[in-house]
Each structure stands twice: as structure tokens, then as C-alpha cells.
Amino acid sequence: MTSAPVAANRDYPQMIAEINRVEPSPRRVRATLAGEQVFDTTSARYVWEVPYYPQYYIPLEDIGAGFLAAQEQEQPTGQGTARLHTLRAGGAVRPGAARVFGQDAIAGVSGTARFDWAALDAWYEEDEQVFVHPRNPYARVDALRSHRHVRASLDGITLADTMAPVLVFETGLPTRYYFDRTDVAFQHLVPSDTRTACPYKGATSEYWSVRVCGQVQDGHQDLAWAYDYPTRQLMPIAGLVAFYTEKVDIDVDGRRLPRPQTHFFAQ
Numbered sequence: 001m002t003s004a005p006v007a008a009n010r011d012y013p014q015m016i017a018e019i020n021r022v023e024p025s026p027r028r029v030r031a032t033l034a035g036e037q038v039f040d041t042t043s044a045r046y047v048w049e050v051p052y053y054p055q056y057y058i059p060l061e062d063i064g065a066g067f068l069a070a071q072e073q074e075q076p077t078g079q080g081t082a083r084l085h086t087l088r089a090g091g092a093v094r095p096g097a098a099r100v101f102g103q104d105a106i107a108g109v110s111g112t113a114r115f116d117w118a119a120l121d122a123w124y125e126e127d128e129q130v131f132v133h134p135r136n137p138y139a140r141v142d143a144l145r146s147h148r149h150v151r152a153s154l155d156g157i158t159l160a161d162t163m164a165p166v167l168v169f170e171t172g173l174p175t176r177y178y179f180d181r182t183d184v185a186f187q188h189l190v191p192s193d194t195r196t197a198c199p200y201k202g203a204t205s206e207y208w209s210v211r212v213c214g215q216v217q218d219g220h221q222d223l224a225w226a227y228d229y230p231t232r233q234l235m236p237i238a239g240l241v242a243f244y245t246e247k248v249d250i251d252v253d254g255r256r257l258p259r260p261q262t263h264f265f266a267q
Contacts, residue, residue, distance in 0.1 A: 017138065020078060021048040022057075022108035025134075029056055031120040034090025038120060039063040045108055046134065047079060052172070053136040053199075056123075057112035060100065068098055068113065079114075080105030087119055094119040128231065131197035139171035141200040143178075143236040150177045151251040152243045154220070155212050159243065160184040166236045170200065174260040177250060178240035184224075188212070194222045202231045208241075210248070223247050 022045050029044040030037060041062035046054035068085040073096075075082045082099035097119035101109045117123065123130045144167050152160040162183040168176040189208035197203040205228035210220040224243045227234070243250075246265050250257045 017048045017051055017054070019048055019051060020106050021054075022046065022106065023054075023137075025056065025137075027125045029058070030124045031115065032089075032122050033087065033094070033120050034092040036067075036089040037064065038067050038087070038089055038115075045112060046137065047109060047114070049078065053139070054134050055114060055117075056134050057101075057109055057114050060111050060113060063113060068100070070100070071096065075099060079109050082114070085113070087115070129202075130199055131203060132199045135199045136171075139200075141168065141170040141234065143168050143234050145236060149251075149253050150179070152177065152179070153249045153251070154188075154210050154223075154247075157188055157212060158185060159188055159210065159224070159248065160241065166240055168201075168234070168237060168242070173262060174245050176242045176245070177252075178237045178242045180240060184241050189224060190216055192222050196225070200231065201227055201234045201237070202229060203227070205229065219247065 025044040025046050027044070028040070028042050030040045032038060039058050039062050041058055043059050043062060045057040047057045048054045067087060067089055069088060071084040071086060073084045075084055077099065080101050081104050082101050084096045085098040085100055087094040087097035094116075097116045098113045100113045101111070103110055117133055125135070146165050146167050147163055148165060149163050150161075150165045151158060160179040160183050162179045164180065166178040168178060170176070188211050190211050192207040192209050194207040195204050204225045206226045207222045208224040209216045210223050212220065224241055226239060226241050227237055228239050230237055244264065245257065246259055246262055249259070
């Protein structure tokens with residue numbers, strides 16, 4: 001569910017871009033730490049450090065005064081030489097949380113800072129919080145209500161069965177099928193403490209492992225999840241339960257779908 005640098009696969013190629021591609025972002029981008037707004041910009045750059053999604057690089061003039069303190073250490077990167085900076089805000093201290101780029105940086109990056117995403121408490125595009133990393137402007141996620149007959153099962157045991165699923169189509173990933181909780185056989189699910197986040201859907205509220213023959217077997221951990229409070233665009237999935245189609249059998253209108261291969265489970 002989290003989006004990390006991954007290898008594209010044959011069945012579901014990512015919407016990829018050339019590494020070190022730089023584009024202006026049309027969105028207002030802000031971030032906070034310990035109750036203070038560290039930066040507020042309408043001039044952020046998208047920079048593709050990996051092919052699958054960009055990072056935000058923030059112009060130095062849009063970073064609040066006093067938040068960054070230069071360290072002695074310089075770091076060579078694929079985008080140029082960066083000086084590490086400590087981030088300080090509201091009593092919080094994050095050493096090395098920002099890399100500031102000088103004149104030898106690639107075009108469009110000089111005079112910007114690249115923040116470690118997790119070093120800040122929250123990031124916002126316009127007025128909506130964004131999780132994990134920026135959304136890829138060339139990717140799309142749609143949640144569509146349907147009346148197709150969808151069944152999820154594992155080792156012959158029905159885990160969910162519905163005539164009213166919500167289908168989530170996300171660029172680069174297999175279709176995900178979301179079930180109303182009344183259509184899920186929770187006697188086969190065991191709650192898990194796992195929580196993840198997605199730039200497009202938000203933060204998960206629950207995870208479940210699958211119990212077969214009275215126990216959770218190896219490889220059956222954390223196969224189902226729910227977003228009780230997804231992002232506005234994905235509200236149709238609020239409170240619904242989905243399963244990893246890589247590990248669970250899915251039948252749609254009576255036809256068994258092949259299990260896809262994705263980066264979520266190493267082969």
C-alpha cells in the first residue's frame with residue numbers, strides 16, 4: 001500500500017518518467033513540523049529521482065527563516081552536490097532532514113531544498129494532506145461503484161462475496177475490489193497492528209490476516225485492509241475491505257482472475 005521505489009513488472013507497468021526529469025508543480029505545497037509551517041510555495045519543482053513518482057524540491061526563498069541550519073557535511077547525489085541541513089521547528093530537531101542544492105545541480109534544482117518526507121509532520125497539496133510522497137501527475141486513481149459479482153477466497157474458503165463492489169483502478173497496479181463489511185466473512189480474519197499510507201488513498205485504519213484451518217499460516221499475514229477516512233477522491237471506499245489479489249483468489253462474474261505479480265510481494 002505504501003509507494004516505494006519498485007521495479008515495474010510485466011503485467012502492470014508503472015507510469016514512469018526519465019530519472020532527473022524536472023517540472024514545475026502547479027500546486028501550492030506546504031509542510032508543517034511541531035505546529036509550525038516550515039514552507040509555503042507555489043513554485044515547487046517535481047523531480048523524478050526514481051522513474052515511478054517525483055519528489056518535491058522547494059525554493060529556498062519559500063522556506064521560513066530560521067528553520068534550516070547548515071551542517072558541515074556535503075552529499076553527492078544524482079541531482080548534484082547537496083549540503084545537509086538540520087531542520088528545527090517548535091522544539092523539534094531533525095538533523096540532516098534537508099538537502100540544499102548549489103550551482104552544480106541539474107537544471108531547475110539549484111537553489112532548492114529537498115526535505116525527507118518523514119521528517120515533517122504533514123504535507124499539503126493545496127488544502128489536502130498528502131501521504132508518503134507526492135502524487136504522480138501522470139498517474140490516476142478512480143473508485144467506481146459496480147454491480148459485478150465479486151468473490152474473494154483462499155484455499156477454497158470464501159472470504160467475501162458481493163454483488164455491489166467498489167472497484168479501484170490505479171495506474172500501474174491491478175484492480176482492487178472493495179467489499180461492504182456485511183459481505184465479508186470476518187470469522188476468517190484476524191486483526192493486525194499493521195498500518196500503511198498511500199499518496200492517493202490516505203492512511204489505512206485497519207489490517208487483517210487470514211486464518212485458514214484455525215491458524216494464520218506463513219504468507220497469509222496482512223492480506224486485507226480498510227480506509228475508514230480515505231482522501232476525498234476515494235470516498236467510495238470508506239469503511240470497505242479489500243484484499244491483495246496477489247495472494248487471494250478473486251472471481252469476477254464467475255471467472256477466476258489470474259493472480260498478478262506486483263512489488264508488494266517478492267517472488
